[in-house]
Amino acid sequence: xxxxxxxxxxxxxxxxxxxxxxxxxxxxxxxxxxxxxxxxxxxxxxxxxxxxxxxxxxxxxxxxxxxxxxxxxxxxxxxxxxxxxxxxxxxxxxxxxxxxxxxxxxxxxxxxxxxxxxxxxxxxxxxxxxxxxxxxxxxxxxxxxxxxxxxxxxxxxxxxxxxxxxxxxxxxxxxxxxxxxxxxxxxxxxxxxxxxxxxxxxxxxxxxxxxxxxxxxxxxxxxxxxxxxxxxxxxxxxxxxxxxxxxxxxxxxxxxxxxxxxxxxxxxxxxxxxxxxxxxxxxxxxxxxxxxxxxxxxxxxxxxxxxxxxxxxxxxxxxxxxxxxxxxxxxxxxxxxxxxxxxxxxxxxxxxxxxxxxxxxxxxxxxxxxxxxxxxxxxxxxxxxxxxxxxxxxxxxxxxxxxxxxxxxxxxxxx
Amino acid sequence: xxxxxxxxxxxxxxxxxxxxxxxxxxxxxxxxxxxxxxxxxxxxxxxxxxxxxxxxxxxxxxxxxxxxxxxxxxxxxxxxxxxxxxxxxxxxxxxxxxxxxxxxxxxxxxxxxxxxxxxxxxxxxxxxxxxxxxxxxxxxxxxxxxxxxxxxxxxxxxxxxxxxxxxxxxxxxxxxxxxxxxxxxxxxxxxxxxxxxxxxxxxxxxxxxxxxxxxxxxxxxxxxxxxxxxxxxxxxxxxxxxxxxxxxxxxxxxxxxxxxxxxxxxxxxxxxxxxxxxxxxxxxxxxxxxxxxxxxxxxxxxxxxxxxxxxxxxxxxxxxxxxxxxxxxxxxxxxxxxxxxxxxxxxxxxxxxxxxxxxxxxxxxxxxxxxxxxxxxxxxxxxxxxxxxxxxxxxxxxxxxxxxxxxxxxxxxxxxxxxxx
Numbered sequence: 001x002x003x004x005x006x007x008x009x010x011x012x013x014x015x016x017x018x019x020x021x022x023x024x025x026x027x028x029x030x031x032x033x034x035x036x037x038x039x040x041x042x043x044x045x046x047x048x049x050x051x052x053x054x055x056x057x058x059x060x061x062x063x064x065x066x067x068x069x070x071x072x073x074x075x076x077x078x079x080x081x082x083x084x085x086x087x088x089x090x091x092x093x094x095x096x097x098x099x100x101x102x103x104x105x106x107x108x109x110x111x112x113x114x115x116x117x118x119x120x121x122x123x124x125x126x127x128x129x130x131x132x133x134x135x136x137x138x139x140x141x142x143x144x145x146x147x148x149x150x151x152x153x154x155x156x157x158x159x160x161x162x163x164x165x166x167x168x169x170x171x172x173x174x175x176x177x178x179x180x181x182x183x184x185x186x187x188x189x190x191x192x193x194x195x196x197x198x199x200x201x202x203x204x205x206x207x208x209x210x211x212x213x214x215x216x217x218x219x220x221x222x223x224x225x226x227x228x229x230x231x232x233x234x235x236x237x238x239x240x241x242x243x244x245x246x247x248x249x250x251x252x253x254x255x256x257x258x259x260x261x262x263x264x265x266x267x268x269x270x271x272x273x274x275x276x277x278x279x280x281x282x283x284x285x286x287x288x289x290x291x292x293x294x295x296x297x298x299x300x301x302x303x304x305x306x307x308x309x310x311x312x313x314x315x316x317x318x319x320x321x322x323x324x325x326x327x328x329x330x331x332x333x334x335x336x337x338x339x340x341x342x343x344x345x346x347x348x349x350x351x352x353x354x355x356x357x358x359x360x361x362x363x364x365x366x367x368x369x370x371x372x373x374x375x376x377x378x379x380x381x382x383x384x385x386x387x388x389x390x391x392x393x394x395x396x397x398x399x400x401x402x403x404x405x406x407x408x409x410x411x412x413x414x415x
Numbered sequence: 416x417x418x419x420x421x422x423x424x425x426x427x428x429x430x431x432x433x434x435x436x437x438x439x440x441x442x443x444x445x446x447x448x449x450x451x452x453x454x455x456x457x458x459x460x461x462x463x464x465x466x467x468x469x470x471x472x473x474x475x476x477x478x479x480x481x482x483x484x485x486x487x488x489x490x491x492x493x494x495x496x497x498x499x500x501x502x503x504x505x506x507x508x509x510x511x512x513x514x515x516x517x518x519x520x521x522x523x524x525x526x527x528x529x530x531x532x533x534x535x536x537x538x539x540x541x542x543x544x545x546x547x548x549x550x551x552x553x554x555x556x557x558x559x560x561x562x563x564x565x566x567x568x569x570x571x572x573x574x575x576x577x578x579x580x581x582x583x584x585x586x587x588x589x590x591x592x593x594x595x596x597x598x599x600x601x602x603x604x605x606x607x608x609x610x611x612x613x614x615x616x617x618x619x620x621x622x623x624x625x626x627x628x629x630x631x632x633x634x635x636x637x638x639x640x641x642x643x644x645x646x647x648x649x650x651x652x653x654x655x656x657x658x659x660x661x662x663x664x665x666x667x668x669x670x671x672x673x674x675x676x677x678x679x680x681x682x683x684x685x686x687x688x689x690x691x692x693x694x695x696x697x698x699x700x701x702x703x704x705x706x707x708x709x710x711x712x713x714x715x716x717x718x719x720x721x722x723x724x725x726x727x728x729x730x731x732x733x734x735x736x737x738x739x740x741x742x743x744x745x746x747x748x749x750x751x752x753x754x755x756x757x758x759x760x761x762x763x764x765x766x767x768x769x770x771x772x773x774x775x776x777x778x779x780x781x782x783x784x785x786x787x788x789x790x791x792x793x794x795x796x797x798x799x800x801x802x803x804x805x806x807x808x809x810x811x812x813x814x815x816x817x818x819x820x821x822x823x824x825x826x827x828x829x830x831x832x833x834x835x836x
Binding site: 112113115116118119120170172173174175176177178179315316 | 417418419529530532533534536537586589590591592593594595641729
C-alpha cells in the first residue's frame with residue numbers, strides 16, 4: 001500500500017455538541033487505520049450538559065483533549081487555532097466540525113486522492129468542501145447521495161464571500177477530485193504542514209474565515225480540490241443542538257466587526273489597504289502566489305466585487321482569464337413580519353440607491369410573490385439580485401397600500 | 416510523492432510493416448522517455464529486401480531490443496504479428512502496445528505510470544489505458560491535434576464487427592483525470608505486463624473485429640478501460656502511399672471474411688458459435704459478456720445499442736433493475752456508407768439527391784436527401800469518390816439503397832442503386 005502507516009492529525013472543535021461522541025466513534029470505526037489517527041479536540045463544554053462526556057476517550061493515547069469551559073470560549077477560530085498548536089508533524093491533517101459521519105475506509109480514500117493529485121503534478125493538494133449532508137434522525141437512505149462542491153453565492157454587504165454547496169457536475173464520470181475556488185473549515189484534508197503554514201487567525205469570529213483561508217492557502221501554493229466521491233457527511237441544520245457559541249456570547253457583534261476589518265484588509269475588498277506584516281504575521285499571505293493570482297484563477301475580484309460569468313454559473317476553475325467581469329449584487333433584507341404594515345398591500349417597491357440617493361435598481365413585488373413573502377411566521381426575507389455598476393449604499397423597502405397609497409419607507413444602510 | 420513506479424520495466428510491443436516511420440518512431444520514443452533503459456522493446460519487423468528505410472542495425476546488439484525478423488512476404492497480418500510479439504513477454508511490470516508510426520511527449524513513460532497509479536488509487540485494480548490517440552503529420556514531423564481523443568460507437572458492420580470512431584474528449588479540461596471507456600485501441604494500450612498473456616491477440620483475426628474483441632475480452636478479465644485525459648503520444652493515420660499488408664496480400668479478402676466469422680462466433684452474433692476447443696482467445700472469468708453489455712450499452716446477438724451510448728455519454732450506462740425494461744432499452748441503428756464514383760454523378764447542376772433505403776419487402780424505410788451543400792462536400796472528397804453516410808433507427812432488414820440525383824436542367828436523372836449484404 002503506497003500510503004500505509006502515515007499519520008493523520010484530526011482537528012475537531014466542538015461546542016456543546018451532542019453529536020461529538022457519535023462523530024468520534026464513527027471516525028475511528030470507519031478508518032482503515034484507526035491507530036494512525038491523532039485526534040485533537042477543543043472541547044468547549046458546559047457541566048449542565050450531561051451527555052457531553054469524553055470519559056471513553058480520556059485515557060486513549062490517540063486523543064488529545066483541550067478542556068475549555070463553554071463560557072470561556074472566544075469562538076470557533078480561536079478554538080481551531082488552539083488545536084493547531086498541538087500539531088506534531090503528522091503527514092496529513094483533517095479539519096472537521098463535531099457533527100459528521102464517515103464512509104468505510106475514509107482515511108485510505110483521502111490519502112489516495114492526495115497522492116493521486118500529487119502524481120498529476122499538484123505538489124500541495126488540499127481537499128475540502130461543503131460535504132454532503134446527513135441528519136442524525138434520518139436513516140442512511142435519506143442522506144445526500146451526490147458529492148458536492150462549492151460555488152459562489154454572494155458578497156455580503158460587509159464583503160464576506162458566501163458559498164453554496166451543489167452536486168459536482170458529471171461526478172459519476174470522474175476519476176479525479178475536481179478543482180475548487182473555496183475552502184470549507186468543516187472539511188479539509190491536506191498535508192500536515194498546513195497546520196503551521198495556514199493557521200486559523202484566532203482574532204476572527206465566524207464569517208470571513210473561510211474565504212480568507214482559501215485565498216491564503218492558495219498563496220502558500222496549495223491547490224484546492226473537492227473530492228469526487230462522498231468521503232464523509234456533515235450535519236448542516238444544527239437544529240438538534242441546544243446552543244451555538246453566538247447564543248451564549250454577548251460580544252459577538254463587535255467581534256464580528258473586527259473579523260470583517262481584518263478580512264477586508266487582507267484581501268483588499270473595496271480597495272482596502274493591503275495587509276502589512278505587523279498586523280497579520282503568520283496569519284497573512286504566502287509568497288508562492290498573490291491574491292491577484294487567486295482572483296484570476298477563481299474569477300472573483302475583491303477591489304470592486306466583480307465576478308466572471310463562469311464563476312456565477314458555477315463552472316469549475318481555473319477561469320478563462322479573458323472572460324468578462326460584472327458586478328453582481330446579491331443581498332437579503334430581513335424584516336420581521338410584525339414590522340410589516342397591518343393592511344392590505346398592492347405591492348412593495350424594493351430599490352437600491354447609491355451614495356447620492358440615485359436609484360441603481362428597482363423592482364416591485366406583487367401578486368403571488370408578495371403573498372409568499374408576507375406569509376411567514378418570523379422573518380420576511382426580501383432577496384435582491386442584480387448586476388450593478390457601482391456599489392449600492394442603501395436598500396429601500398417601500399410598501400404601497402391598496403387603501404392608503406405609499407406607506408412608511410424603510411431604509412437599510414449597506415456597509 | 417512525485418512519481419509512482421519509477422523503476423518499473425515496460426514491455427513495449429511494436430508491430431511494423433514496411434514502415435518508413437519505424438526508425439523515427441523508435442528514436443522519438445527513446446529520446447522522450449525519462450527512463451529509456453527500462454523499456455524492453457519487441458518489434459515484429461515485417462520488412463522487404465527492396466525497402467531501404469527500415470534498417471534496424473543500430474538496435475540489433477541492444478540488449479533491450481528483441482527483433483523478430485520477418486520477410487514481409489511471410490507475414491500473416493497485424494494480429495498474427497502482435498501475437499508473435501506477445502510470445503516474448505518476460506515478466507516486465509507494464510506493457511505498452513503501439514504501432515510503428517508515433518511521436519511522444521517528453522517524459523511519456525513517467526506520465527503513463529503516474530496516470531496508471533492514479534487510477535489504482537481511484538479504486539481500479541487493473542487499469543487499461545487506451546485510445547485512438549491524436550494525429551501527427553509525418554511529412555512535417557509535427558502534431559496535427561493537441562487535444563486528447565476518446566472512442567465512441569460508430570456502427571455495427573452487417574458482417575459482424577462493431578466499428579468505433581475517435582473524437583475529442585468534450586470536457587477534457589475540466590475532468591482532470593482519465594475517463595472510462597467502452598473500447599480498446601491496438602495502437603495505444605498501456606496496462607499491467609500480465610495483459611500480454613491474459614488477453615493475447617488472436618492470430619487468426621485479421622483487422623476489423625480485433626479491437627472490439629479485445630475490449631470485451633479485457634473487460635471480462637477484470638481490466639478497467641480508460642482513455643487518457645491528456646495527450647501522451649500521437650499517431651500517424653492514413654499512411655497515404657505506404658504499403659499495407661492488405662495491399663501486398665493476395666488472400667486478404669478470404670482472411671478477412673474468416674476473421675469476421677470469428678467475431679460473430681465470439682459474440683454469438685446471428686446465433687453463430689465456436690465449436691468446443693475451436694477458440695483459445697475467449698472471455699475471462701472475472702466478468703461476463705452480459706456485464707460488458709450492461710456496462711457499455713451494446714448488445715451483440717442482435718447488434719442493438721442503447722441511446723445513452725449513441726449519445727456518447729461515458730460508461731457505465733445507467734443501471735436497470737428490471738430485466739424487461741433493460742431488454743427494451745436497446746434500439747437498432749442502421750448505419751451505412753454508400754460509395755459512388757465521380758463518373759456516376761457527372762453533372763454540375765444537381766439540386767438534390769434523393770437517398771433512400773429499402774427493406775426485404777421492397778418498402779422504403781428511410782429517405783434523407785443530400786442537399787447542395789452536402790453534394791458539394793461529397794464531390795470534394797480527399798479520396799476522390801463520394802461517401803454518403805446515413806444512419807437511422809429500424810428493426811427491418813435493409814437490403815437495398817438508392818441514390819436518385821435531381822438536376823436543374825434534366826430533372827430526375829437515372830437512379831443509382833446497390834444491394835446490401
